[in-house]
Amino acid sequence: MALWRARSKKQERERLAALAGEASADAAVAMEAEAAQAEAEAAQAGGTTRSDSTLQSDDTAPGAGTAVAEPLEAGRTEPAGELTPTLDTAESADATDVDEAPPPAPPDLTAAAFFDVDNTMMVGASIFHFARGLASRKYFTASDLAGFAMQQLRFRVGGKEGNVDGIREQGLSFVAGATVEQLTEVGEEIYDELMADKIWAGTRALAQMHLDAGQRVWLVTATPVELAAIIARRLGLTGALGTVAESIDGVYTGRLVGDLLHGRAKAHAVRALAAREGLNLRRCTAYSDSQNDVPMLSVVGTAVAVNPDAELRDTARARGWEIRDFRTGRKAAKIGVPSVLGAGAVAGAVAGAVAHRRR
Secondary structure: OOOHHHHHHHHHHHHHHHHHHHHHHHHHHHHHHHHHHHHHHHHHHHOOOHHHHHHHOOOOOOOOOOOOOOOOOOOOOOOOOOOOOOOOOOOHHOOOOOOOOOOOOOOOOOOOEEEOOEEEEEEEOOHHHHHHHHHHHHOOHHHHHHHHHHHHHHHHHHHOOHHHHHHHHHHHHHHOOOEEHHHHHHHHHHHHHHHHHHHHHHHHHHHHHHHHOOOOOEEEEEHHHHHHHHHHHHHOOEEEEEEOOOEEEOOEEEEEEOOOOOOHHHHHHHHHHHHHHHHHHHEEEEOOHHHHHHHHHHHOOEEEEOOOHHHHHHHHHHHHHHHEEEOOOHHHHHHOOOOOOOOHHOOOHHHOOOOOOOO
């Protein structure tokens, strides 16, 4: 009887993980389509282009290079490197005689990169930073933040995720009753206040490397998908796979669709997105710091351990995965581009001829 119950519980967890993955992929595709439609409508109306609007509101922009600040100690700020993007307009072309930037690589539509966020792309836990911002806006009391503070300490000192399920489900419950629009607006503010200076410059450079090769880049995180999408947009990435919090008529219920996007759920989400976007997973790359993400790292052709915890470091060595540790002070300039992109960049021109179907 005990064995049957254990099997039944395992099957239910797998079902919820699959549901979470499917819901996250659907949300990512929908958000990408909405952004593309908004951009097209703005262009038709004679408004700002995507490059213009990104420069006005974001810290970094697609194709703007990798001049970003290293993560700073709490309380310190430092501006990112000066951006010098090339705007695709006749006015900018006529206004300067300086050397033109190299043309962008042709779209590589069957290869992509997937980045974990917490301790991989960003110092600490994104949901903790979000919770701090919500607490400062009186969404809950300071005492409710104690669990998040301990989780952040684990990230900063040992790089371990600890009791992710309990911490993050608690975090999602705080948004119950708030509107999606309201939390999205707050999320934009919180990113500027608490997250922008915590991006790992080395990991950001890795993401830019894939973008420069014509590949799409998604974040994959247990953080709510709306917040994850803000982080992705601010970094100039394609989009994000995140936990889908249930909402009815635009109001959060405090419940999840399926489960947290964690562990095996991330692998389900990556597979589901690959099916929707026509990706060849053998040509894709995934990055993470945590042993919990081995399922996601295992479904792609190239796995890279970034700032790995002890268990993932051992797994990476045993499986021959690359290891990048930006906590040691190594700079983005030392990244070996060919070793990470591999044959994917070489095949980019051929893949560019494949039609990309958006749903």
